[in-house]
């Protein structure tokens with residue numbers, strides 16, 4: 001059985017280690033070894049940090065089929081679950097790590113604010129946030145770190161307003177979020193950071209119970225009162241929304257900008273065409289091309305599942321590597337080329353199946369506003385260092401850059 | 409073309425609304441998809457088919 005510690009020597013040496021390294025000088029491309037595996041077939045085995053050897057699914061069609069299959073589980077406590085790091089501590093971060101029906105019950109408590117119309121109504125506010133931050137940048141010294149001055153504040157300000165979290169606390173929650181999603185953090189560091197965030201959200205819930213506002217945390221306190229949600233469950237959900245709401249989008253803003261700066265023809269196309277259709281197509285293509293959640297979504301099989309003539313056994317661990325799925329030539333012709341005019345809308349950058357990203361309408365709108373504003377307002381924007389000096393987040397479960405020095 | 413939605417499966421991703429806003433909408437209370445037109449005209453057929461392709465919950469069914 002896979003997913004358990006294997007005695008040394010039991011497995012042939014050719015099972016490769018996962019996660020794999022990207023090639024030097026190709027910061028936007030998935031690891032070459034993943035490409036090679038995908039060429040071989042849709043399914044293979046990899047070896048994890050603990051010696052376990054789960055399956056890895058590399059092709060787009062098989063990934064989608066599997067992610068829509070109710071016979072797989074995200075429950076980290078099940079034997080065989082291919083944990084990306086030494087165990088995360090006892091408290092899972094809300095419904096992202098729960099199976100249906102509990103996952104669906106909790107998720108539906110927070111879906112309303114992410115409906116397309118509700119998100120569209122926020123567009124002018126996001127435009128204003130974006131413009132104000134650019135004004136401040138233009139008035140300040142250069143070069144400037146785009147991550148700190150722009151990429152992190154945009155989504156942080158937005159999710160804070162939506163949740164009812166004071167933005168003044170951003171140093172605190174950004175620091176702790178960073179620790180939680182860092183691969184190299186120790187289990188102790190990670191669970192301490194989680195504990196601090198949960199405590200913080202818990203205090204905020206107290207305030208909202210006493211003094212409800214027009215925000216998501218206040219709405220969650222209603223669910224606590226009706227007994228639909230425990231106090232701890234509400235705090236966990238707040239932690240999930242706060243982390244997921246800013247880290248991912250921030251990385252897409254900074255890494256997307258870098259990818260465009262390295263592809264000046266594409267950047268010019270986007271900047272010069274005042275066309276919302278091209279902007280939204282560019283957002284989808286950058287999501288596909290960059291696929292920032294590069295750690296592979298982890299699952300464990302609940303029953304035997306046959307794929308491509310092979311049988312995944314109940315209890316086998318599964319890694320669905322959507323980063324390489326988004327580079328599958330069977331789904332995207334010439335997949336390694338960034339082409340903002342292609343139709344990439346069927347990408348799996350937000351996952352697939354019932355866990356597909358809850359915040360995607362918000363993320364899309366934020367990225368549309370940012371990509372259609374930043375390069376037009378600062379047409380001479382350029383990198384203030386060499387590409388090989390840019391610190392990439394190789395050690396994070398969300399890929400991106402730690403810093404992006406830019407000037408104009 | 410006949411379209412149906414399985415609202416129990418829907419995870420309120422909004423993908424169908426983005427793909428074909430004339431045919432799909434979302435409920436105010438929880439973002440679950442609702443059908444505006446179960447029998448869309450031919451010129452919307454491609455968008456509706458695309459909605460079914462990108463629906464992460466496989467909740468949209470089409471009879472051609």
Ligand code: HEM
Pocket residue numbers: 067095096097107240241242244245246248249252292293297349350351352353354355356357358359360362363364
């Ligand atoms: C560009 C930005 C973003 C990317 C690339 C992204 C990506 C993802 C991915 C890959 C998943 C896992 C899907 C799966 O397991 O199949 C996910 C889940 C999730 N995301 Fe996002 N996300 C982004 C922005 C956001 C935002 C702005 C929020 C706002 C709160 C958010 C909230 C969530 C939540 C709550 C889940 C868990 C959904 C569930 O388990 O049902 N995300 N996201």
Ligand code: SF4
Pocket residue numbers: 413417418419420421422423424425432439440441459462463464465466467468
């Ligand atoms: S695309 Fe599917 S899951 Fe998303 S809102 Fe429409 S029916 Fe629901």
